[in-house]
Amino acid sequence: MKVTAFNGSPRPDGNTALLIGHVLQSLKEEGIETEVVQVGGGRIHGCIACYKCFGAKDGRCAVDDDPVNNYIEKMRASDGIIIGSPTYFAAMTPETKALIDRCGMVSRANGDMFKRKAGAAVVAVRRAGAIHVFDGINHFFTIGQMIIPGSNYWNIGVGRNIGDVEQDEEGIKTMRELGVNMAWLLKRIKD
Numbered sequence: 001m002k003v004t005a006f007n008g009s010p011r012p013d014g015n016t017a018l019l020i021g022h023v024l025q026s027l028k029e030e031g032i033e034t035e036v037v038q039v040g041g042g043r044i045h046g047c048i049a050c051y052k053c054f055g056a057k058d059g060r061c062a063v064d065d066d067p068v069n070n071y072i073e074k075m076r077a078s079d080g081i082i083i084g085s086p087t088y089f090a091a092m093t094p095e096t097k098a099l100i101d102r103c104g105m106v107s108r109a110n111g112d113m114f115k116r117k118a119g120a121a122v123v124a125v126r127r128a129g130a131i132h133v134f135d136g137i138n139h140f141f142t143i144g145q146m147i148i149p150g151s152n153y154w155n156i157g158v159g160r161n162i163g164d165v166e167q168d169e170e171g172i173k174t175m176r177e178l179g180v181n182m183a184w185l186l187k188r189i190k191d
Contacts, residue, residue: 001186002033003080005122006071008096010041015124015165016084019157019175023082023122026179032186037074040085040095044068047101053109061106068102075103075114079186081146083137084122090129092136100140112145118185119146120178126160149185151178 005024009016017036024034044066052062059076060069075081083100085092092100107113119141123130134154141148155178157171158164165171 001031001079001190002035002077003027003082003118003182003186004035004037004074004078005082005084006037006039006096006099008040008083008085008093008099009124010093010095011086011162012038012041014086014162015157015159016040016086016122018163018165019122019124019171020082020084022172022175023120023179023182026176027183030180030183032080032183035074037071039071039099040093042067042095044095044098046094046098047105051109053106057110059106059110059113061102063102068099071099072103072106075117078117079189080118080120080182081114081141082120082122083140084124085133085137087123087125087129087133090132092133096137100137104140104144107144115145116189117146118182118189119144119148120182121155122175122178123156124165125156125158127158130154130156147185147189149178149181151175151181
């Protein structure tokens, strides 16, 4: 079994990455293979609504001048998907939104190809707005008929400067528990 995490923060080693790392640590301890894909800060743009994916039905986006088709393949090959984003003006990063829109459209064009995979949001926040980001990412999972594991709180970690989330004991505990619950769910899905 494998979980691929997509880090939508432009900081590859920032608070979002640290939070994702705690989830992945729990998954690894449960014997789940993990991978992190850096999306934030890269060259990725939103869906252009060409609908060519609905005509081709080949599991690919017609726009092929950025890494999105590679991301779609990684999602397709994974049993679980984590999407992480920091909170920017009470919303996810533009790269995270582009990832969701493009991968989501291709999935829908191909019979909801991520259906029944496990999906989890991970959100870093300085102060407020994280619930909007958490909800937005989860909308991608629910419209794609994916299954969302819970934790002991919403999957949010608080911190401003890089590393500050490590002081958020409740946030870290939430991420670790999310990893345990995601592993449990993946094992039940495979049974």
